[in-house]
Amino acid sequence: xxxxxxxxxxxxxxxxxxxxxxxxxxxxxxxxxxxxxxxxxxxxxxxxxxxxxxxxxxxxxxxxxxxxxxxxxxxxxxxxxxxxxxxxxxxxxxxxxxxxxxxxxxxxxxxxxxxxxxxxxxxxxxxxxxxxxxxxxxxxxxxxxxxxxxxxxxxxxxxxxxxxxxxxxxxxxxxxxxxxxxxxxxxxxxxxxxxxxxxxxxxxxxxxxxxxxxxxxxxxxxxxxxxxxxxxxxxxxxxxxxxxxxxxxxxxxxxxxxxxx
Amino acid sequence: xxxxxxxxxxxxxxxxxxxxxxxxxxxxxxxxxxxxxxxxxxxxxxxxxxxxxxxxxxxxxxxxxxxxxxxxxxxxxxxxxxxxxxxxxxxxxxxxxxxxxxxxxxxxxxxxxxxxxxxxxxxxxxxxxxxxxxxxxxxxxxxxxxxxxxxxxxxxxxxxxxxxxxxxxxxxxxxxxxxxxxxxxxxxxxxxxxxxxxxxxxxxxxxxxxxxxxxxxxxxxxxxxxxxxxxxxxxxxxxxxxxxxxxxxxxxxxxxxxxxxxxxxxxxxxxxxxxxxxxxxxxxxxxxxxxxxxxxxxxxxxxxxxxxxxxxxxxxxxxxxxxxxx
Numbered sequence: 386x387x388x389x390x391x392x393x394x395x396x397x398x399x400x401x402x403x404x405x406x407x408x409x410x411x412x413x414x415x416x417x418x419x420x421x422x423x424x425x426x427x428x429x430x431x432x433x434x435x436x437x438x439x440x441x442x443x444x445x446x447x448x449x450x451x452x453x454x455x456x457x458x459x460x461x462x463x464x465x466x467x468x469x470x471x472x473x474x475x476x477x478x479x480x481x482x483x484x485x486x487x488x489x490x491x492x493x494x495x496x497x498x499x500x501x502x503x504x505x506x507x508x509x510x511x512x513x514x515x516x517x518x519x520x521x522x523x524x525x526x527x528x529x530x531x532x533x534x535x536x537x538x539x540x541x542x543x544x545x546x547x548x549x550x551x552x553x554x555x556x557x558x559x560x561x562x563x564x565x566x567x568x569x570x571x572x573x574x575x576x577x578x579x580x581x582x583x584x585x586x587x588x589x590x591x592x593x594x595x596x597x598x599x600x601x602x603x604x605x606x607x608x609x610x611x612x613x614x615x616x617x618x619x620x621x622x623x624x625x626x627x628x629x630x631x632x633x634x635x636x637x638x639x640x641x642x643x644x645x646x
Numbered sequence: 647x648x649x650x651x652x653x654x655x656x657x658x659x660x661x662x663x664x665x666x667x668x669x670x671x672x673x674x675x676x677x678x679x680x681x682x683x684x685x686x687x688x689x690x691x692x693x694x695x696x697x698x699x700x701x702x703x704x705x706x707x708x709x710x711x712x713x714x715x716x717x718x719x720x721x722x723x724x725x726x727x728x729x730x731x732x733x734x735x736x737x738x739x740x741x742x743x744x745x746x747x748x749x750x751x752x753x754x755x756x757x758x759x760x761x762x763x764x765x766x767x768x769x770x771x772x773x774x775x776x777x778x779x780x781x782x783x784x785x786x787x788x789x790x791x792x793x794x795x796x797x798x799x800x801x802x803x804x805x806x807x808x809x810x811x812x813x814x815x816x817x818x819x820x821x822x823x824x825x826x827x828x829x830x831x832x833x834x835x836x837x838x839x840x841x842x843x844x845x846x847x848x849x850x851x852x853x854x855x856x857x858x859x860x861x862x863x864x865x866x867x868x869x870x871x872x873x874x875x876x877x878x879x880x881x882x883x884x885x886x887x888x889x890x891x892x893x894x895x896x897x898x899x900x901x902x903x904x905x906x907x908x909x910x911x912x913x914x915x916x917x918x919x920x921x922x923x924x925x926x927x928x929x930x931x932x933x934x935x936x937x938x939x940x941x942x943x944x945x946x947x948x949x950x951x952x953x954x955x956x957x958x959x960x961x962x963x964x965x966x967x968x969x970x971x972x
Contacts, residue, residue, distance in 0.1 A: 521753040567885070630961070
């Protein structure tokens with residue numbers, strides 16, 4: 386059995402989000418990056434399937450991005466993935482969701498995994514699009530918002546709906562699972578794992594290697610980000626200023642005014 | 647003339663309000679796009695619902711009615727939407743950003759090699775093309791997106807506009823969709839509704855909720871619980887708190903947890919991801935304590951305190967206790 390996990394490296398959740406000079410995205414120089422939170426749960430779930438099957442399934446992690454992405458892949462290898470594929474190509478940096486799905490589809494066709502795991506969405510773009518798009522391009526079934534996975538001959542998953550309801554779906558293999566946060570407790574890479582990861586292979590591929598030269602990239606984006614900006618300040622909150630005693634006094638006054646004390 | 651195709655959604659035997667919100671958006675931008683509004687209803691025994699949508703602004707309504715379409719399933723619904731797209735050749739396809747909408751819409755976009763936008767809360771027509779506005783970075787920034795080529799597939803945030811109210815002449819045409827059980831690689835098994843929760847936040851007058859900044863269960867019990875107790879209220883949490891296992895799911899406020907409307911909601915160390923905001927923004931009065939003055943929570947709050955929650959929340963707890971003579 387082979388499991389493929391798609392990882393995206395995104396700006397750290399606590400990173401400063403300054404809009405860059407052309408206004409179309411944030412300034413990404415000199416900020417910290419991390420593995421997209423949703424994807425860490427996807428990786429953990431794949432590693433659990435590996436552990437539950439005596440370690441025999443191979444877990445391959447795939448990421449698209451510049452040199453810095455190597456760090457995310459090393460972390461994944463340290464957690465227990467067996468090998469990594471890094472799609473590194475200047476033209477791959479500006480892809481939209483469909484472009485990313487086309488790249489991952491080319492990798493998946495070469496790898497033929499039984500199951501592809503990935504996060505429901507990324508913490509930066511929040512599009513939640515690449516998973517279902519990749520499944521469509523591969524012609525395999527998928528489920529999004531997955532909160533529980535049981536793997537047998539078929540795959541049974543629970544998907545999160547609204548207001549606490551769950552949907553149970555059965556998928557034939559091969560399949561793609563786009564997972565929700567919280568479906569497991571994500572492990573940390575152990576020291577032994579980190580040492581072992583240094584010997585694990587990271588294969589670098591260009592778009593030409595994948596037969597996609599000139600077919601994906603910023604130029605073939607279907608959707609263009611015109612600008613990003615802080616949400617307009619609407620009525621917003623009255624922001625209190627002053628010492629702790631002063632602001633606490635004002636909040637207390639308001640609670641009294643509401644008749645709740 | 648082009649077409650905007652609205653994908654209707656049935657829930658509990660009724661068309662969702664979100665479907666009529668899509669109709670409202672579609673009718674708003676249709677003149678600017680030089681397009682007419684058409685709709686698709688997918689289900690089983692759904693003739694009356696299709697008739698209803700046709701009368702209420704759905705325009706020419708296509709009805710894909712089949713026993714294998716009774717419940718949402720990605721393969722069968724994909725076929726129904728693709729058949730409707732084949733027939734209407736739309737410039738814009740609109741889904742609601744619901745669990746079935748976000749599951750299916752990107753697949754349709756990939757199949758059409760089309761642009762895709764998710765969770766838009768605003769759609770405008772500019773130069774004959776749609777422009778979408780949506781949140782990115784979990785609500786910390788907004789993004790405006792244009793489309794370089796049509797068609798485009800989009801999902802729209804439920805509640806982003808009022809449902810279309812007027813009545814318009816329309817029609818219903820049945821759409822043949824060939825599906826057999828053998829075609830289904832993803833099979834619907836069942837839906838489990840939320841069992842009775844041990845914690846019912848929906849009835850609380852006062853809720854004090856904590857977020858990721860608390861850092862763990864211990865701090866939660868040390869900071870949030872005493873404030874909730876002092877106020878005589880209930881304790882709640884944001885999604886990261888539950889995901890990290892600090893508190894069980896029944897404490898979660900938000901789109902995948904409980905939707906609450908207390909008289910007073912105190913958000914402590916919660917930045918205000920969209921999925922949390924939709925669950926509490928209709929509270930009567932909202933106080934937010936957060937170290938980041940740009941946190942989205944301050945947009946929905948009435949009163950904001952920018953500062954260190956570990957200092958302010960305990961001081962507030964003490965002040966409340968003193969005021970009550972506890």
